[in-house]
Amino acid sequence: MKVYEEIIDFIASGPSSDHVVTFQPSVKTKVLVSDLIHKEKTSGLFTEETSELGHYLQIEHIMRLAKAKARRNISHG
Numbered sequence: 001m002k003v004y005e006e007i008i009d010f011i012a013s014g015p016s017s018d019h020v021v022t023f024q025p026s027v028k029t030k031v032l033v034s035d036l037i038h039k040e041k042t043s044g045l046f047t048e049e050t051s052e053l054g055h056y057l058q059i060e061h062i063m064r065l066a067k068a069k070a071r072r073n074i075s076h077g
Contacts, residue, residue: 003032004056007063017070023063 006029015023025033036053039045045053 004059007059017073020070
């Protein structure tokens, strides 16, 4: 499973604004991403790993934007 698939599955589930705001990747995903980042900084990544990390970072950015919008939606109730 790619590190970003968990976020894709969450988005596809059609979460409420409350669920978007409180979403956190699993510990397993956090560890995998941390390992990729560490490997990138130390020994370098294979092409597939670089792609996987890049996709994760893009989706994580989208989730941050979605969380900000969800917070606004909640506050404007």
